[in-house]
Amino acid sequence: MNWTQVAQLKSGQIFIVKTEDGSLYQGMLSTTVTGANGPMNIEVIEGTNQKVSLEQSRVIRIDRTSDAFWQRFKGTISSGLNYSKGNQATQYNLSSETEYVRERWSARANFYSDLASSHGAPTSTRNQLSLTGRRLLARPHYFYKGLVSFLHSSEQGIQVQRLVGGALGGS
Numbered sequence: 001m002n003w004t005q006v007a008q009l010k011s012g013q014i015f016i017v018k019t020e021d022g023s024l025y026q027g028m029l030s031t032t033v034t035g036a037n038g039p040m041n042i043e044v045i046e047g048t049n050q051k052v053s054l055e056q057s058r059v060i061r062i063d064r065t066s067d068a069f070w071q072r073f074k075g076t077i078s079s080g081l082n083y084s085k086g087n088q089a090t091q092y093n094l095s096s097e098t099e100y101v102r103e104r105w106s107a108r109a110n111f112y113s114d115l116a117s118s119h120g121a122p123t124s125t126r127n128q129l130s131l132t133g134r135r136l137l138a139r140p141h142y143f144y145k146g147l148v149s150f151l152h153s154s155e156q157g158i159q160v161q162r163l164v165g166g167a168l169g170g171s
Contacts, residue, residue, distance in 0.1 A: 009042070016103050017044050017054065018061040022140020025052050026065065026103050063101050074099045088119035105135040124155040141170045 009031040017025045027046035032053070033039075040056040066072050075098035082091040092115045099108045110130045117123040130149040137143060149163040 014065050014067060015044075016063045016065050016101065017042065017059055018063075019054060019058045020060050021058070022136075024103050024136070025054070027052075029062075031056075065101055065103075072100055072102070074101065089117070091116045105133070107131070107133045122154075126153045126155065127151070142168075143170070144168045 009029055011029045013029075014027060015029055017029070019025075025044040025046060027044045027050075030043045030045070032041045032043060041053045042056055042059055044052045044054065046052060064074070075096065077094075077096045079094045080092070083089070094111075094113045096111045097108070099106060108131070110128075112126070112128045114126045115123065116125075128149065128151045130147065132145065132147045134143055134145045145167045147163065147165040151158060151161040151163075153161075
């Protein structure tokens with residue numbers, strides 16, 4: 001986002017705001033400007049009367065969230081189908097991504113599926129499911145992350161390939 005083009009911000013939606021020092025705030029947002037050409041401050045309204053004012057340059061990430069369980073999910077689904085009559089070739093794909101975000105942790109699921117068939121050639125399929133989770137630690141900028149992934153590919157002759165991984169790091 002180009003903050004120089006934002007004149008004012010006010011939202012009743014709940015957001016998670018992360019600052020450069022690793023601090024996290026959750027609440028509704030509004031902006032104020034200090035002086036005529038002063039820096040923009042983002043106010044996070046956390047509860048009934050708690051306001052935290054953050055200079056815009058300190059904010060490194062803003063994510064939408066909600067108090068309602070189902071409204072915390074974000075996701076996309078896309079699909080495509082191509083058919084060529086000349087060689088009777090068909091390609092189909094489906095992909096989806098779902099993410100659940102909380103103040104100190106998040107979980108994500110990705111699914112990809114492709115199918116390709118052509119007259120006189122074997123049908124090729126590829127399906128992959130990946131699950132990841134991330135948790136911020138109490139110490140600012142540190143987190144741990146886990147990954148589990150499953151892959152099936154007829155083209156590569158893979159019935160089921162499993163991948164499990166984890167990481168501990170800092171941002």
